[in-house]
Amino acid sequence: MNRILLLLLCALILNSCKETEKKNLTEELRPIAEVFGEFYEFKKSINPIEATKAGYSQYNDTIANYISDDYIFYLKDRYAYFLEELDKYDSTKVSGSDWMSLRVMKWDCSVKLQGVMNPIVTVASPIYDLPSFELMPLFQIQSLHLYVAQLAGGTSVQPFNTVEDYTNWLSRLDDYLSFLDTSIVKMKLGMAKGVVLPKVLTLKMLPQVRSFIDIPLEENLFYQPILNFPDGMSDVDKDILESNYAAFIKDKLTPKYVELNQFLTEEYLPKCRETDGLLDLPNGKETYQYLIKLHTTTNMNADEIHELGLSEVARISSEMEIIKNQIGFNGDLKSFFNSLRTKKDLMPFNNPEEVIANFNAINDRIALRIDSLFELTPKAGFNVRRTEAFREASASAEYTPGSKDGTRAGIFYVPIPNVKTYNTVHDEALFLHEAIPGHHFQLSLQQENKDLPEFLHPESMGVFVEGWALYAESLGKELGVYTDPYQYFGMLSMEMHRAIRLVVDTGLHAKGWSREKAIQYSLDNEAESEESIIAEVERYMATPGQALSYKLGQLKIRELRTKAEKALGTNFNIREFHSQILNSGSLPLVLLEEKLNGWIVSQSK
Incomplete structure (x- = not known):
């Protein structure tokens, strides 16, 4: 055969092989959007109520039996599958925003898979041998x-x-x-x-x-x-x-x-059992360390968090002393707490409608200044509503997001078990946390963000969601509230409440504290009523680790703001900073820090 023809034939064969290899590679590495979409369908199917909450109707007739063996084995299989899929990609194969979303998904799948591992069916390290x-x-x-x-x-x-x-x-x-x-x-x-x-x-x-x-x-x-x-x-x-x-x-x-x-x-x-913490259950110490990772997205241990909590309690106590003295109260902080719990001026309402009206009035005041801090605001509305009677006695104030299409507004639930003793000292900080610019802003913007894959639209990372809401409480003076020293003290009191959680949650589940010791520590360091404190401590007993997310998330956001302010000086723009926090969905803290560090560098240039 003519040498030129032979070379051409070889070239054609080689090119054909490369095209086949390229085709196979393309077929194997499907668009990352497909993986994200498949993951979100999985997420909706395993939590149909959350799908309903987000406005999807196809699961409105089902509830997942999430404690059944079949369900748990299914989770294990699917989380492992998605991790295998994600391992096929690297930062050169997807856009920057998709790479961030991919890493959030990978973190979620990894930590959830760790939580459903079972030593009966797989060889695993002791951390997987958790009390079920x-x-x-x-x-x-x-x-x-x-x-x-x-x-x-x-x-x-x-x-x-x-x-x-x-x-x-x-x-x-x-x-x-x-x-x-x-x-x-x-x-x-x-x-x-x-x-x-217990x-x-x-x-x-x-x-x-x-x-x-x-x-x-x-x-x-x-x-x-x-x-x-x-x-x-x-x-x-x-x-x-x-x-x-x-x-x-x-x-x-x-x-x-x-x-x-x-x-x-x-x-x-x-x-x-008569005992109160996880430490008293089989492998309780390992279980609690896993829950710390799940809820905080950090590798901190219980001792580190406990010491951080003690430090924050001391810092906030010093600020409280300043406000107490400004008010003119003669006595120590504990006496001041007791006076706040019984101060009639802070319990002015005769019917629940007045409580709701007070929150709506706070909303009106904040609306006058919100644009000075935020360039991103949600389209969705929200309502303030009293918590249902059947769960009111044990409930905390909470926010439920509206539907994604906006047909159902978000709801800020307020428990009012006894309107005559309803204390207003926390109302402004509570509104900033649950509504604007806290949960309502963050969660609504997250699910309205069309640039995010849909699996990032629901609440997701509690440390981000609750950390943002606690950070939002600190914006009150910039938003025209906290002009009353009692309301500012209420904000400090709510921050103290979250700092105490670091001490009490770790105390109960890692240091052998009793329920009674946890209650007394809280009574000694905050102005909440004894009834409220008891309900909170029992909440920590039922949901170990969850309460740690608030303060650790807030401290990270505040740390990043301080870092940006120092690095950028007069070029720091608070509206852009808040957009950077809110425009990527709920992020593990390590990814949030990485993103903001990159933003600071880009702004410096």
């Missing part, structure tokens, strides 16, 4: 039985606008009953393994369960949607739904609550 939290699935706060009851009233995120919505809810409740069945099975297993709740938490849970037993149908929270049909629904549909809801409550729901109450009272309570 699925063996303690119900507790007195932030528990599914409370969330479902909140949805049941028809005024939360579960829609009740059509006949399909009403039937979806009954289907979702069937799944809920299956979850309760599994809960009883798992708790019995926990009793056998010595993995049980007795005091179970005692607090019993009235919540009993509140749905021996109650007239029309007073039952699960019947309320029948008493509030939407306009336009036919009488025939109303009659059918009324009959179906009444039958479900009578024949299924109430008997299940009776069964659960009997189990908790007669079998579980006698086996509950």
Whole structure:
């Protein structure tokens, strides 16, 4: 064969091989947006209520039985799969913003996979040999039985606008009953393994369960949607739904609550432990270290966090002394705390509507200055609403985001168990935290950001979400509030509350503190009522590590602001700084710091 033709043939063959190799590589390395999309579908499927919360309707008829063995094995498989997919990419194959999103996803999958590893089915390091939290699935706060009851009233995120919505809810409740069945099975297993709740938490849970037993149908929270049909629904549909809801409550729901109450009272309570922290459970120390990592996105240990908490308590106490002296109070801080708890001028309301109106007035004042600190503001609105009565006694103020499409506004829930003793000392700081520019700004901007993959739209990293909200409390003077020294002291008191959490949470779960010691430490160092402090300490007992996220996130954001102000001097722009914090979704602290350091360098140039 002619040499030139041979060379051409070889070149064609070589080029064909390269094209085939390139095609195979392209097929293997699909667009990262596809991986992000697949991950978000997975996230919605494993938490259908969160999908509903975000405005997606395809899962409105289901609840995930997240304590079942099948569910846990599924999580393990899928998190491992997504980590394998992400390992195919590097920073040269995706854009800068997608690389940041990829790293957030990778962190999330890695830490969640670590949490569902099981030594029975895999060889793992001792940190994976954790006491199973699925063996303690119900507790007195932030528990599914409370969330479902909140949805049941028809005024939360579960829609009740059509006949399909009403039937979806009954289907979702069937799944809920299956979850309760599994809960009883798992708790019995926990009793056998010595993995049980502290007795005091179970005692607090019993009235919540009993509140749905021996109650007239029309007073039952699960019947309320029948008493509030939407306009336009036919009488025939109303009659059918009324009959179906009444039958479900009578024949299924109430008997299940009776069964659960009997189990908790007669079998579980006698086996509950008298101790209060994770340290007293099998592998409790390792479990708590994992939860620290999960909730703070750091590698700090309990001793480091405890010492940081003590340092912050001392610093904030010094600031409190200054304000106390400005007010003219003669006495020590503890006496001042007691005076605030009982000061009638700080308890001015006669009905709950006045409490709500006060928060709306704070909103009006802040609105006058918000543009001076923020160039990014959300489109979504929000409402201030009283917390539902069934959970009000144990609830804290909280924010629930609106739907992504804006059809459902965000809700700032305020517990008002006794309006006559409702104390206003924290109201301005509380509004800044839960509403503007705290949770409402951050979470709304996050889910409205079309440049982010959808999996970054929900709440996600608590250390970022709560850290931002606590940082937002410090912006009050810049936003025209805290002109009253009592309100400024209220802000210091709320910051102190979060600093105390570092001490008390680690004290309970890593240093052998009792519930009573934790309560007393809080009483000695903050102005919260004893009733509120007891509820908070019991919250830390039920949800170890979660309360650490607030202060650690806030300190990191404040540290980055101080660093930027020093580095940039007169070129520092607070509106741009806040945009940099809020325009990438919820980030682990290590990635947030990396991003802001890069921004500081770019601004310096």
